[in-house]
Amino acid sequence: MKKKKWGQALYACGAFLTLIAVVAPAFSNPRDDGFPFSTYPMFASRRKAPVLVVAEVVHRDGERGRVEPSRLGTDEVMQAAVTLRMAARKRSSARQLCQKIAKTYRDESSATGPGKTKESDAKRVEIVRASFDPIQYFLESPEPKDRRLVAGCAVHPAKNKQKKRGRKKKKKRNSP
Secondary structure, three states: OOHHHHHHHHHHHHHHHHHHHHHHHOOOOOOOEEEEOOOOOHHOOOOOOOOEEEEEEOOOOEEEEOOOHHHHOOOOHHHHHHHHHHHOEEEEEEEHHHHHHHHHHHHHHHOOOOOOOOOEEEEEEEEEEOOOHHHHHHHOOOOEEEEEEEEEEEEOOOOOOOOOOOOOOOOOOOOO
């Protein structure tokens, strides 16, 4: 008989602890997410639109396209994303990266000849912060809902043909 009572007590204790484990997250902060209990905080509130830093190429016909990771010096997408994110922190770094990317298009254009391929027809490279609506991204169009320019540069920069002009010095007038 004693074994039966111990078994029932152990079963009741286990059921009680399981009940506490299931109910406990309801009384905690919904943003706390930790082992072993998850409150699924990603569903606890409305999230802001994700913002990504992307590099885009603008072709002569105005069409935009994403720059391939290989033009950022890697074949790995995540490494390219981190490179872009880090460069976007400072405008000077973003400009340097933009010029590096533009040089890859310039080199390709000089190798194949302008207009021979879509890539050799690149006009401008832009590094932008783009925010996306995730639902719209999958249902309608992968175009960003907002785009902010971080850095931009021409693939074929215009050559400076203007001569440097010196400033004329004003003559001081002697007052009578």
